Amino acid sequence: MTNITGKVALVTGASSGIGAATALKLAAAGAKVGIAARRTEKLERIRSEITANGGEALVIEMDVVDPASVEAGVEKLIGAFGSIDIVVNNAGLMPLSDIDQLKTDEWHRMVDVNIKGLLNTTAAVLPQMIKQHSGHIFNMSSIAGRKVFKGLSVYCATKHAVAAFSDGLRMEVGQKHNIRVTCIQPGAVATELYDHITDPGYRQQMDDLATQMTFLQGEDIGDTIVFAAQAPAHVNVAELFVLPVEQG
Numbered sequence: 001m002t003n004i005t006g007k008v009a010l011v012t013g014a015s016s017g018i019g020a021a022t023a024l025k026l027a028a029a030g031a032k033v034g035i036a037a038r039r040t041e042k043l044e045r046i047r048s049e050i051t052a053n054g055g056e057a058l059v060i061e062m063d064v065v066d067p068a069s070v071e072a073g074v075e076k077l078i079g080a081f082g083s084i085d086i087v088v089n090n091a092g093l094m095p096l097s098d099i100d101q102l103k104t105d106e107w108h109r110m111v112d113v114n115i116k117g118l119l120n121t122t123a124a125v126l127p128q129m130i131k132q133h134s135g136h137i138f139n140m141s142s143i144a145g146r147k148v149f150k151g152l153s154v155y156c157a158t159k160h161a162v163a164a165f166s167d168g169l170r171m172e173v174g175q176k177h178n179i180r181v182t183c184i185q186p187g188a189v190a191t192e193l194y195d196h197i198t199d200p201g202y203r204q205q206m207d208d209l210a211t212q213m214t215f216l217q218g219e220d221i222g223d224t225i226v227f228a229a230q231a232p233a234h235v236n237v238a239e240l241f242v243l244p245v246e247q248g
């Protein structure tokens, strides 16, 4: 088993949902956690909760779309805690709509955050991990990175991209740099993700879905991330496909 006590983790999108829960779980397992997002007041609350539980956390204001913001955040974390051992590339959004509605601003935003944002953080942490000859990168894909759903075409495209990139990254940096890469593919998780849906029909559809099954909680995903991070050093849990029992 890998002991992650004292290891340094960066979690993007840590201000709510899966990211916030994962930061708390990593801190409870002994990691020092850089919690990154744009809403710093929410991050301050997570930091207080972590420190109240005896953990250590650093608030990092970060827009993953802006490479300079990402690089500054990574520098701040290394400056504070000295290394980066675990990265959870989690920031993302999912505004659903039919393609013929041409909500191109939302398409571009998903590509910018879900794909380019993840590439920005990966690029910012890799030099440090290569220098350390160790690290673990978690990339947040989705069940939508394995199959396609109506209304989620662009979101599915971004999450398929994350899955493809994760696989390639794992093959390139595993043996060469001793860096593990895990692609996470959750089903429905109860978070703020659905609040960004501007199409009333799809918003209703997601509300209905919540009445048909017990959604996962962010903590459930945080637990699987800690499990993979604590796997013995020679083990790479390459994929985590985690679903509500009732989800088809």
Ligand code: NDP
Residues within 6 Å of the ligand: 012, 013, 014, 015, 016, 017, 018, 019, 036, 037, 038, 039, 040, 042, 062, 063, 064, 065, 090, 091, 092, 093, 094, 113, 117, 140, 141, 142, 143, 185, 186, 187, 188, 189, 190, 191, 192, 193, 194, 218
């Ligand atoms: P939330 O909406 O609760 O969390 C999204 C997080 O992303 C927030 O912390 C938000 O922080 C952050 N974020 C958004 N844009 C940016 C940005 N430009 N820069 C930095 N951070 C940003 O939703 P979830 O917790 O559900 O989503 C987390 C990830 O999990 C996403 O990638 C999502 O696609 C994925 N996922 C979610 C599922 C679900 O059912 N909920 C299922 C499968 C995957 P802030 O606004 O403060 O910047």
